[in-house]
Amino acid sequence: MSDFRKFFPIFKQNPNIVYLDSGASAQKPDCVIKAMSEFYENTYSNIHRGLYAFSEKSSQIYDDVREKVAKFIGAKDSLEIIFTKGTTDSINLLASSIGRLLNKYDEIIVSEVEHHSNLLPWKNLEEVIGVKVKYLPVLDNKELDYDWLYKNISGKTKLVCVTGQSNVLGVKTDIKKIVEIAHNVGAKVLVDGAQLTVHSKVDVSDFDIDFYAFSGHKIYGPTGIGILYGKKDLLNKLPPYQFGGDMVESVSLDKVIFKSVPLRFEAGTPPIAEVVGLGSAIDFLQNIGMEKIEEKSLNLTRYLQSELLKIEGVKLLSHNNSNSIVSFVIDEISPFDIGLLLGQKGVCVRVGKHCAEPLHQRFGVDSSIRVSLGLYNDESDVDKFIDALKKILSMLR
Numbered sequence: 001m002s003d004f005r006k007f008f009p010i011f012k013q014n015p016n017i018v019y020l021d022s023g024a025s026a027q028k029p030d031c032v033i034k035a036m037s038e039f040y041e042n043t044y045s046n047i048h049r050g051l052y053a054f055s056e057k058s059s060q061i062y063d064d065v066r067e068k069v070a071k072f073i074g075a076k077d078s079l080e081i082i083f084t085k086g087t088t089d090s091i092n093l094l095a096s097s098i099g100r101l102l103n104k105y106d107e108i109i110v111s112e113v114e115h116h117s118n119l120l121p122w123k124n125l126e127e128v129i130g131v132k133v134k135y136l137p138v139l140d141n142k143e144l145d146y147d148w149l150y151k152n153i154s155g156k157t158k159l160v161c162v163t164g165q166s167n168v169l170g171v172k173t174d175i176k177k178i179v180e181i182a183h184n185v186g187a188k189v190l191v192d193g194a195q196l197t198v199h200s201k202v203d204v205s206d207f208d209i210d211f212y213a214f215s216g217h218k219i220y221g222p223t224g225i226g227i228l229y230g231k232k233d234l235l236n237k238l239p240p241y242q243f244g245g246d247m248v249e250s251v252s253l254d255k256v257i258f259k260s261v262p263l264r265f266e267a268g269t270p271p272i273a274e275v276v277g278l279g280s281a282i283d284f285l286q287n288i289g290m291e292k293i294e295e296k297s298l299n300l301t302r303y304l305q306s307e308l309l310k311i312e313g314v315k316l317l318s319h320n321n322s323n324s325i326v327s328f329v330i331d332e333i334s335p336f337d338i339g340l341l342l343g344q345k346g347v348c349v350r351v352g353k354h355c356a357e358p359l360h361q362r363f364g365v366d367s368s369i370r371v372s373l374g375l376y377n378d379e380s381d382v383d384k385f386i387d388a389l390k391k392i393l394s395m396l397r
């Protein structure tokens, strides 16, 4: 059994469940659940508003987590960390805000492998303000076509939007290369870290990333909380995108002065307990160590992939060196039939297009089965999945 399974109460209640859908959302360790419930039981109040002890303590905890997130991803300053609802919210924030500074002569480059969260906000800008969106292709070997980027980026390109790790192919993007090519022409880079952050050490300063987005719920934290990192000088140039309480210095009917970053991007009461949970999830990951997490994840992914490839008719959609994600199709058998039957056997995987429809079109498949691993998984989960899959195939074939 994985050494880490004991930290996850859901498996105490459901010992036979084989959970292989962490790419969609990870289960929660007891420390995260406890941190949130203790916060509600002992400390809770709104933040940055009250002059009483609960509010001061809640505000302090909230601000401390901002520091913790900054250190976790290598940001130079906690003011570069904006709390959002998740990756989707972070990218929409950036698109809405930066969209006000762009025009129809500008270009944005988005890769062909993106999750819809990092595609549709940019396509929407194309429709609304006429900015041109160009698509960075993925090669047959499942890697991005960096040569295409060299050739097609220009002074007109304002932003390059790429995932740090595809949620279908499972392969990491060469972020340093993308940043180098983009910065050469003065373009900025947004990295979607929804899948990357949970398995790999991320250092936004070392990678020189301009904007970085991720979700709490995929790193063993709660739902409803995410992060948008942005370099301070860039965030300072962006207009706010939502308006309301706690984001203004002063308001009169004639004049509004917004707070500086990050608070001017956090209008309204934020998800306070979720921020507490996120802080605890980061502690959980850091206590284990990101290097150890990555090594465990890579080893188990290779085992999963090799066991899967022993089954006749299996075709991988994921990259050969994917991390934590293995997606595949099986000749002539509907992924939905397989997913449903696996679910009936207590094996949780995801089937469909995984919110990456253009990627599926690119590789000529309608939908796929995705197995994604978390810290609580080990070889015995893979064996149970393979065994269940073989039984289902002998029934369907």
Ligand SMILES: Cc1ncc(COP(=O)(O)O)c(C=O)c1O
Binding pocket: 023, 024, 086, 087, 088, 089, 115, 117, 118, 163, 165, 166, 167, 192, 194, 195, 215
């Ligand atoms: C690569 C990638 N980007 C973005 C998202 C969206 O994340 P969220 O639904 O937490 O906003 C996901 C979620 O699966 C993802 O895998």
